[in-house]
Amino acid sequence: MLRRALYRQVKVSAPASTANLGPGFDVFGLAIDAYSDEVELVLEDDKSDSYSDSSSSSIPSIDSLTIEVHGSSMNAEHIPEAAEYNSAGLALLSMMKAYNIRDRIRVRVNKGIPAGYGLGSSAASAVAAVKALDVMYDLGLDDVTLLRHAAQGEIASAGTVHYDNVAASLLGGFVIVRQEPLYTVKVEPPEDLLLCVATPKVDVPKGKTGVARSVLPEKIMLRQMVSNVANASMLVAGFLMKDTRLIADAMMRDVVVEPARMHIIPAYASVKKAALDAGALAVTISGAGPSILIVVDANDNVKDVVDAVDTAYSREGIECYVKVCKIAGGVSVLECR
């Protein structure tokens, strides 16, 4: 049965996110209110009223979607508008095939999130897109189903399906994701958890996530696993017990991914040292980088940390954006018409 749209136009916003948080590689995601993407779906020619029309009965394909990328966030101009290379496009196609949606849809992606900087940009676009389609066709899909489709979008940017950023962007807060079988647990973070993301204005190569994955060891020592399991467990306990110090302490103790990746993150060692010297509670790589996630103490001088980070990048000749932020809620519907 062909699906009929309930609305002709739906606009949805999804927050940026940071993944890994140190020991939780490919497992932890955290939604942050530093940036967000908006996706607006507009029905181009509503064929759901005229079932006889031949074009509407064609299999949903890349031709069903016209994608426009707007916005002036870093790197937005390099985001492909071809549906098969665009995270929102891939996610929407996956869903349209699953639910037999054959209308032509215009997709306006308004980028607020720097693209390719480890802040879940592609995930946010995909999440906003699948939520918009869910609302537009009144599908009432559950979170895990939305997650599965949104994660298809990650193939466009990362080459593989992974769920940490999409889960955080969809659900908000702190999210634990298990991939096989897919399952998520969302936890409300401590209210006073204050963060800072620093994004260096450097060129990010196409396929950056692939590079960031290629530097990881394929095999690790069993004792490294024990260490990361312990600290990931401490971090989860910290979120549930609303203990920011415990979260920050555990975040700093990844013995697998940070040591392997830090040399590909511009100015990482010096920015980390500067932030900690200025009183930051924790510093880690945001997702695959090059952005850096910093936990700051709300009672301390946040400005000191921001200034120190700024100065550290400058000293290495790198311009940067530093944003103080808090935990974000998940995806939200802005408008349905």
Add this chain to the structure above:
Amino acid sequence: MLRRALYRQVKVSAPASTANLGPGFDVFGLAIDAYSDEVELVLEDDKSDSYSDSSSSSIPSIDSLTIEVHGSSMNAEHIPEAAEYNSAGLALLSMMKAYNIRDRIRVRVNKGIPAGYGLGSSAASAVAAVKALDVMYDLGLDDVTLLRHAAQGEIASAGTVHYDNVAASLLGGFVIVRQEPLYTVKVEPPEDLLLCVATPKVDVPKGKTGVARSVLPEKIMLRQMVSNVANASMLVAGFLMKDTRLIADAMMRDVVVEPARMHIIPAYASVKKAALDAGALAVTISGAGPSILIVVDANDNVKDVVDAVDTAYSREGIECYVKVCKIAGGVSVLECR
């Protein structure tokens, strides 16, 4: 300065424990009320009143301790009474050296916990011993310090210092342990968490823990770490959110230790299948085995599970003890005189 005893006789009890809980190898411990050990310290000749006595000023050594092992728990008769091979002895010596305790002490260990069966027997004796000494000399040591000394006792049975069983036995409840730097987080488990430990009456070789460690891979795939981090995180969230189903589900998903060890655990596959078929929520190896830990649903027919486990062992010609139990509190002081 020589320490003077506050009491001449102190008796302490410490519960059995189960470690690992699937994905939390060397990280998770859980105190269980299935069994417990009692340790009584008795001052043999109180030299703390006569500082001039030469024997009291000798360095604390194995000669300071006379250890007697009583009790009829499985394997109790094989526990060495020489202080340097006894977990309570090693733990006490570590503490006596650290706090300059030079009295001669008689140590009566009353074993209630099957020894060498993966139920934290050596840990419980060590924990009870250090707590008793702490009380006897009014040292007022904090948990981490007691933990460090108690863990020295594990060298007697396992050959290495590890903290999962000692932490659970000391603190009670569910405990997350990070070894380096040493830190513990204790979580109160859901009140309705009902467990079952099945202990097969098989010969356990000396150095069993060493064997159980030797079958583990030295290196693992990175993706195995990701899976275990995810499920350990789910398990921690389950304990904190009091969600028994989540705990049980995560407990079953260890992809590293159980697959490597199950072939050395007598009748493991058939007992696991029998328990699950009878309605158990989860089955895993208790510590280094051969005991098996089973999570049962308090609302279901626990007797069915116990009978099924019993029958499965019998079919393989193995006698077993099956104990239904709940989570235990930590170490407790029974008597000071």
